[in-house]
Amino acid sequence: MTKIAYLASRVTLPGSLVRRTDAFEHDLMMDALRGPFAARGLTLEDLSWDDPKADWASYGAVIIGTTWDYWDRLDEFLAALRRIESQTRLFNPVALVEWNIRKTYLRELEAKGARLIPTVWMDVADEASARAAFDTLGAEDVVFKRQVGAGAKGQHRLRRGEAIPEMPHAMMAQPFLPMIQTEGELSFIFIDGDFSHALVKRAQPGDYRIQSTYGGREEKIAPSADDLAAARAIIAALDEAPLYGRVDMLRGADGGLLLMELEVLEPYLYPVEGPELGERMAAGVARRLAL
Missing domain, CATH: 3.30.470.20 (ATP-grasp fold, B domain)
Structure with missing residues (x-):
């Protein structure tokens, strides 16, 4: 059996004391993948991307899964992915991840x-640039999102004239679409x-x-x-x-x-709505590993 690692995080692994409320999605992914992977001689193991004991070279491949804390540990996360890719196959590759991780x-x-939805890019999201975004977009209702982030973390929907919250990260602003x-x-x-x-x-x-x-x-x-x-x-x-x-x-x-x-990078793939997902993923990994 070839071991395949499914990269999770401390906030999504079962039994974690800091588990996210949406970590059940991790469980649904593992349930969907394990059977089809096993049928192809692939043993799927979930572990955190920052596990100091992980022997990445012992895995035939590593799949980036529910790494849902990376946006606050960006440099550490990317360094870990580069380290993993130097020892085994990484899906998706780190070069693609580095491109996709910033919404630019x-x-x-x-x-x-x-x-695209019309977008204003703000490397520094201070009050002046945030208020100017309303004029640039010609909008009264604007959504501000982190350029590096997911799950609506650090996201704000604001109407013109409302107080501008602190936004310490690079942001993007788009008109709210009903x-x-x-x-x-x-x-x-x-x-x-x-x-x-x-x-x-x-x-x-x-x-x-x-x-x-x-x-x-x-x-x-x-x-x-x-x-x-x-x-x-x-x-x-x-x-x-x-x-x-x-x-x-x-x-x-x-x-x-x-x-x-x-x-x-790390999307939830909705296996409940796509019951064929596990077989498709297993087949894709097997093809790429020429098994």
């Missing part, structure tokens, strides 16, 4: 034809470049954040041909297909989809 990658995808509260956010999962499944994520009434931590819920969908083509184009813009990728999109006023995120 969206500008490169825009240059390749991706449609479609997030009506249709919801669409996610398209790709494994080895092939479409796996799609879903819509909706916030609970009164909120706009679609993550499960805030009461968000998901529903599997069969995307239209046009919507799927828009998501495929995002994956196709990469130099090569990653082992996994999740394309998050929101419908614009003209009916077309706008890119919110391309997640090729």
Whole structure:
């Protein structure tokens, strides 16, 4: 049996005293992957990316999974990934992770034809630059997000004139689009470049954040041909297909989809909505390892 490591974190591993409220998603991923991996002679083990006792060279490959504390330990996290990749195969590769970990990658995808929500980039998010973003965007309702972050951590939705909270990180500002509260956010999962499944994520009434931590819920969908083509184009813009990728999109006023995120680093892949995910992932790893 070939050992495969599934990278988690102290805040997602079972039994952790500091476990996140959404760490059940880690359990769902492990439940979905273990059986199909075992059927291909692959033993899947979950461990924290910062485990000092881990012998990375003993694993045939390492998959970046629920590493959901990296944004506050960025340099340490990237150094750990480089160390892992020097000893075994890493999925997805560290070069792709380093590109994807800062949301400024969206500008490169825009240059390749991706449609984005209008965005103001703020390396220093002080009160003056935050207030100026409302004018630049021509918006009365703006969402401020960390350039390095996930799960809506450090995110603020502000109306013009409201007090500006402290934002000590590099930020991005986008107009709030009501479609997030009506249709919801669409996610398209790709494994080895092939479409796996799609879903819509909706916030609970009164909120706009679609993550499960805030009461968000998901529903599997069969995307239209046009919507799927828009998501495929995002994956196709990469130099090569990653082992996994999740394309998050929101419908614009003209009916077309706008890119919110391309997640090729630690995304939750919604195995409940895509029961074939485990087999697809196992097959993808086996192909890449030529097993």
